Amino acid sequence: MDKILSLKNVNYTYTPDQPDSRYAVKDVTIEAFDGEWLAIVGHNGSGKSTLARLMNGLLFPQEGTVHIFGLAMNEKNIWEIRSRLGMVFQNPDNQFVGATVQDDVAFALENNGVPYEDMVKRVEHALQLVKMEQFVDHEPHHLSGGQKQRVAIAGALALHPKLLILDEATSMLDPQGREEVLQTVRELRETTGLTVISITHDLEEAMSADRIIVMNDGQKYAEGIPREIFSSGNKLTELGLDLPFSLKMTHLLRQEGVQLMDEHMTEEELVNDLWTSHFNN
Numbered sequence: 001m002d003k004i005l006s007l008k009n010v011n012y013t014y015t016p017d018q019p020d021s022r023y024a025v026k027d028v029t030i031e032a033f034d035g036e037w038l039a040i041v042g043h044n045g046s047g048k049s050t051l052a053r054l055m056n057g058l059l060f061p062q063e064g065t066v067h068i069f070g071l072a073m074n075e076k077n078i079w080e081i082r083s084r085l086g087m088v089f090q091n092p093d094n095q096f097v098g099a100t101v102q103d104d105v106a107f108a109l110e111n112n113g114v115p116y117e118d119m120v121k122r123v124e125h126a127l128q129l130v131k132m133e134q135f136v137d138h139e140p141h142h143l144s145g146g147q148k149q150r151v152a153i154a155g156a157l158a159l160h161p162k163l164l165i166l167d168e169a170t171s172m173l174d175p176q177g178r179e180e181v182l183q184t185v186r187e188l189r190e191t192t193g194l195t196v197i198s199i200t201h202d203l204e205e206a207m208s209a210d211r212i213i214v215m216n217d218g219q220k221y222a223e224g225i226p227r228e229i230f231s232s233g234n235k236l237t238e239l240g241l242d243l244p245f246s247l248k249m250t251h252l253l254r255q256e257g258v259q260l261m262d263e264h265m266t267e268e269e270l271v272n273d274l275w276t277s278h279f280n281n
């Protein structure tokens with residue numbers, strides 16, 4: 001598989017002039033491959049936002065390299081890189097510039113000089129992908145949190161990005177809004193094969209990813225498929241991460257002496273295991 005993004009031995013400190021300066025990101029190597037969903041998780045202060053800024057060129061590492069779309073990121077090619085990179089941030093209310101949903105999704109296209117007819121088609125298609133086409137004329141501020149983030153995703157998609165980075169994009173949403181956004185990302189992956197990097201402190205969100213990187217104190221702590229990462233449940237709790245409900249329940253049941261076959265990633269798996277082993281006789 002082709003590499004879309006790679007960070008190699010990256011160091012970043014916000015206070016480079018201070019002796020003993022603390023590294024926000026320390027010797028981090030990360031690769032993201034074409035078409036995958038990579039989740040980067042970690043507690044507050046573990047370096048996630050700094051990584052997001054290093055990935056979109058808001059920051060440049062003091063040491064190490066960042067390659068994206070086959071280019072070594074530098075101050076000259078950053079605008080070209082950003083035009084192929086969709087970013088969705090934490091606060092849905094800070095992301096709107098248009099008076100209607102349609103204007104908002106069109107905004108970046110207008111700025112990029114996309115011809116009118118092409119723009120109309122792209123806006124329509126992007127809103128269809130996030131299932132917000134019936135809201136074209138609505139005012140963004142009247143939408144729910146989940147709907148706002150779906151419109152923000154449509155704005156990013158309209159630019160036809162090769163990579164979508166979600167930086168804590170679900171953390172201000174209620175459970176329903178969060179599920180709406182995650183479902184949107186899951187469907188997008190199926191319909192478009194888009195590469196997604198989601199940066200989050202929410203392990204429930206990371207469970208849907210193909211691969212997870214766990215950050216701790218600016219360093220890469222672990223890397224693997226969700227099942228591998230979640231098999232180290234207690235260690236994740238020690239890092240200040242909140243385990244998904246099905247895993248917490250699995251651990252609590254085990255503590256009470258209930259025999260279970262596996263670490264259960266979903267409530268459905270857990271219920272099936274309980275049903276098969278304990279009630280189905």
Ligand SMILES: Nc1ncnc2c1ncn2[C@@H]1O[C@H](COP(=O)(O)OP(=O)(O)OP(=O)(O)O)[C@@H](O)[C@H]1O
Binds near residue numbers: 015024042
């Ligand atoms: N602008 C800044 N100036 C100085 N230090 C900073 C700045 N931004 C972050 N830091 C420090 O860098 C370290 C990593 O922070 P970062 O924001 O990347 O972590 P995070 O995992 O995204 O946490 P959070 O979810 O709280 O934003 C922390 O120790 C933080 O205090």
